[in-house]
Amino acid sequence: MPRMNGVEAASVLRGMLPSTRIIGFTSFNEELRTSLLATTAFDMILSKHEGLAKLAEAICEMLPTSKVIDIHRT
Numbered sequence: 001m002p003r004m005n006g007v008e009a010a011s012v013l014r015g016m017l018p019s020t021r022i023i024g025f026t027s028f029n030e031e032l033r034t035s036l037l038a039t040t041a042f043d044m045i046l047s048k049h050e051g052l053a054k055l056a057e058a059i060c061e062m063l064p065t066s067k068v069i070d071i072h073r074t
Contacts, residue, residue: 006024006026007024007036007040007041007042010022010024010040010041010042011040011041013041014041021043021044021062022041022042022043022044023042023043023044023045023046023055023058023059023062024036024037024040024042024044024045024046025045025046025048025055026045026046026047026048027047027048027049028045028047030047033045033046033047043062044058044062046058
């Protein structure tokens with residue numbers, strides 16, 4: 001990312017929106033993902049190798065059922 005990496009962005013988001021759930025999506029190996037999860041602002045870190053379906057599933061699991069946001073609504 002041009003101005004900051006994902007770890008830095010997660011930290012900034014956590015400071016601005018402490019109750020927001022943050023998912024990291026990375027190509028790092030499992031050992032590094034586990035280390036990052038323990039030392040960063042991420043609530044979950046998924047491997048890009050798990051695919052977008054797994055990411056979508058994780059997002060749905062983290063969203064409260066009463067707070068689904070339609071990003072296509074104008």
